[in-house]
Amino acid sequence: MAEQAKICVFGAGSIGCYVGGRLAATGCAVQFIGRPRLARELSATGLRLTDWEGADLRVPAAELHFATTPQAAADADLVLVAVKSAATDEAGAELATVLKPGAVVVSFQNGLHNAELLRQRLPGRTVLTGMVPFNVLNRGGGAFHHGSEGRLEAEEHPALERFLPAFAKAGLPLELHAQMLPVLWAKLLLNLNNAVNALSDLPLKEELSQRAYRRCVAMAQEELLGLLDTAGVTPAKLTPLPPHWIPKLLGVPDFLFRRLASQMLEIDPLARSSMWEDLQAGRKTEVDFLNGEVVKLAHAQGRQAPVNARLMSLVHQVEHGGQRQWSGEALLRELRRARAGE
Ligand SMILES: NC(=O)C1=CN([C@@H]2O[C@H](COP(=O)(O)OP(=O)(O)OC[C@H]3O[C@@H](n4cnc5c(N)ncnc54)[C@H](OP(=O)(O)O)[C@@H]3O)[C@@H](O)[C@H]2O)C=CC1
Numbered sequence: 001m002a003e004q005a006k007i008c009v010f011g012a013g014s015i016g017c018y019v020g021g022r023l024a025a026t027g028c029a030v031q032f033i034g035r036p037r038l039a040r041e042l043s044a045t046g047l048r049l050t051d052w053e054g055a056d057l058r059v060p061a062a063e064l065h066f067a068t069t070p071q072a073a074a075d076a077d078l079v080l081v082a083v084k085s086a087a088t089d090e091a092g093a094e095l096a097t098v099l100k101p102g103a104v105v106v107s108f109q110n111g112l113h114n115a116e117l118l119r120q121r122l123p124g125r126t127v128l129t130g131m132v133p134f135n136v137l138n139r140g141g142g143a144f145h146h147g148s149e150g151r152l153e154a155e156e157h158p159a160l161e162r163f164l165p166a167f168a169k170a171g172l173p174l175e176l177h178a179q180m181l182p183v184l185w186a187k188l189l190l191n192l193n194n195a196v197n198a199l200s201d202l203p204l205k206e207e208l209s210q211r212a213y214r215r216c217v218a219m220a221q222e223e224l225l226g227l228l229d230t231a232g233v234t235p236a237k238l239t240p241l242p243p244h245w246i247p248k249l250l251g252v253p254d255f256l257f258r259r260l261a262s263q264m265l266e267i268d269p270l271a272r273s274s275m276w277e278d279l280q281a282g283r284k285t286e287v288d289f290l291n292g293e294v295v296k297l298a299h300a301q302g303r304q305a306p307v308n309a310r311l312m313s314l315v316h317q318v319e320h321g322g323q324r325q326w327s328g329e330a331l332l333r334e335l336r337r338a339r340a341g342e
């Protein structure tokens with residue numbers, strides 16, 4: 001009988017615990033690598049994984065393998081990297097010292113360049129790009145809730161094939177793509193809401209229910225879409241609506257939005273963006289890897305991206321103790337001023 005594949009989650013947080021937890025709960029051998037604080041918490045509680053469609057799975061504490069050093073990845077056949085983008089370089093360096101040569105690594109992170117960076121750090125290993133479209137809320141006490149729609153996506157590669165049944169069995173089938181860059185740009189387009197959500201200090205559902213915040217997101221997205229058009233990049237279609245229509249829909253009045261975009265509002269009422277979670281925890285955010293990519297793309301075209309640049313600087317200000325609870329109207333005024341060059 002073929003030996004059971006060993007899966008390692010590197011960066012056990014919201015995404016790592018949820019994806020790894022569902023794999024463990026459905027029979028996979030999963031090794032989690034994360035911080036001592038979570039190791040202590042989970043050694044008392046185990047993991048509970050729930051989703052918006054009613055799934056409710058558990059991994060008892062006694063069956064949970066949680067380590068706090070990279071050595072635990074040494075016998076992994078598949079490593080799922082789920083650290084925040086700023087921690088990718090260090091994660092790659094740590095994994096390089098321990099991974100066996102045939103290990104397959106998948107980056108399940110937001111942003112454009114994490115897999116590329118891991119590839120540089122892990123020469124000779126197969127490093128693939130993944131994408132997590134849905135929100136995971138860390139409810140505390142070992143409970144992680146998947147609160148919005150979407151399927152995991154990953155780069156098509158023969159080395160990934162042997163792991164596909166495990167993801168399907170876990171209820172997280174991987175949708176495979178030959179080209180991931182259009183998928184990553186499309187996800188980044190959606191992630192432009194992260195900064196607005198973090199600045200609003202509101203749950204996603206409440207924030208997206210208010211037109212002024214949605215207009216802020218739409219402004220940031222329109223800026224990116226214009227730059228992608230010039231670059232000849234067509235973002236993938238991740239939502240029922242094609243990417244270019246999303247900002248148009250976001251701009252409609254609330255009553256119409258509720259009617260036309262009910263699916264977009266099917267989010268757990270407590271769910272927040274990962275950027276809000278970073279600000280809440282006093283950590284540096286991923287804003288440079290999201291809105292910052294829009295600014296970089298603009299500069300590469302000899303242009304500016306004033307809306308995304310202003311969102312970046314407002315998030316940086318909060319990282320340093322600045323104003324956090326922006327009302328939708330105030331944020332919209334601020335972004336309009338930025339767009340007008342003020
Ligand atoms: N949360 C969500 O709903 C979604 C998140 N994403 C993306 O997924 C990625 C992961 O996000 P998320 O799960 O929210 O992040 P979290 O911050 O919840 O989890 C990452 C964990 O990894 C730990 N970590 C970082 N470096 C190391 C290391 N070298 N060794 C061990 N542990 C380490 C972090 O600890 P510490 O903080 O102490 O560094 C943290 O506990 C991000 O790119 C995010 O944008 C995508 C879709 C949705």
Ligand SMILES: CC(C)(CO)C(=O)C(=O)O
Pocket residue numbers: 110132133134135136190191194272273274275
């Ligand atoms: C799923 C989504 C878009 C919003 O939660 C996200 O990627 C994040 O929070 O970083």
